[in-house]
Structure formats: structure tokens, C-alpha cells
Amino acid sequence: MKVRLITVGKLKEKYLKQGIAEYKKRLQRYTKWEMIEVADEPTPEQASEKEEAQIKVIEGKRILSHIKPDDFVFVLAINGDLMTSETFAHTIEQATIHGKSTIDFVIGGSLGTSPAVDQRADQLVSFGHMTFPHQLMRLIMSEQIYRAFRIMNHEPYHK
Numbered sequence: 001m002k003v004r005l006i007t008v009g010k011l012k013e014k015y016l017k018q019g020i021a022e023y024k025k026r027l028q029r030y031t032k033w034e035m036i037e038v039a040d041e042p043t044p045e046q047a048s049e050k051e052e053a054q055i056k057v058i059e060g061k062r063i064l065s066h067i068k069p070d071d072f073v074f075v076l077a078i079n080g081d082l083m084t085s086e087t088f089a090h091t092i093e094q095a096t097i098h099g100k101s102t103i104d105f106v107i108g109g110s111l112g113t114s115p116a117v118d119q120r121a122d123q124l125v126s127f128g129h130m131t132f133p134h135q136l137m138r139l140i141m142s143e144q145i146y147r148a149f150r151i152m153n154h155e156p157y158h159k
Helices: 014-027 049-064 085-097 115-120 134-152
Strands: 002-008 032-038 072-082 102-107 123-126
Touching (some): 014 032, 014 134, 072 115, 085 134
Parallel strands (some): 002 102, 072 102, 072 123
């Protein structure tokens, strides 16, 4: 099985890179893990709704170019389903039971994801009603993926 984190923009913060690297190391015993960063589009300071929609379409095409038809795709979305860590782990496990060998986790840019990316998702997921920086979400998602594998393997993990 392979897990891929597909994100928009280049991660610059050293502390986030270090945290993600730690979870990547921990995940090695369970799965192959890869992070794919697609280029983000510059967003004008006073971008109109039309400009923002166009930016999401461009970034969405870049995201979709990395997703294969047989991948299982989670997309982080404000309007996604709220899940417990156990439900999240169960959903990943069910995808693998049903023959999905690659699980993609998509984090859009600062404007979110395009309608095409959301439509491609097998599961839209929300981490709550609060807003988090999309850069920080990479670390949070990495931790939740690690937690899910611990849960799937009936291994202890703090609650």
C-alpha cells in the first residue's frame, strides 16, 4: 500500500518539515509514504470571486494530474464529513480491503480545492469548523494518518 499527501505550494517552515519527517519515519513500518507538492498560483491581494475560482481550477488540474483512476482519494474540505480518528482509520482500512493500493490525501491551497477535485474525492473530510493554515494541515494530516495506522493495527496510541 502507498499513501500520498498531495498539497498545493511549497512547504517552507522548518518546524513543519521536521514534524512531517518524523511521521513519515514512523509510517515506514506500515506503508510507503510520499508528499507531492504542486505549484500554487499567485493570488492577487484583492482577487475577485472569478479570479479565485480560476486559481482553484488551475491548482485543481495540477492536483488531478497526480491522481490515478484507481486511487482512493480523501480531500480536505470545509464542507467535508467530521470523523473520529477511529472512523478515519476504518475508512482507510475499508478502501484497502476493497483493493485500493494507493490512498491519496489532498490539501488544497489557501483558497481551497476546485469543484473538479472535490468531485473526484471518494471522501471529503473536515477537521472542524475552525480554519487552519493549509501548511499546518500537512502536519496534522500526517499525524492523523499515522494514528490511523496504529488504530488499524490495534496498537496503543494516546487518545
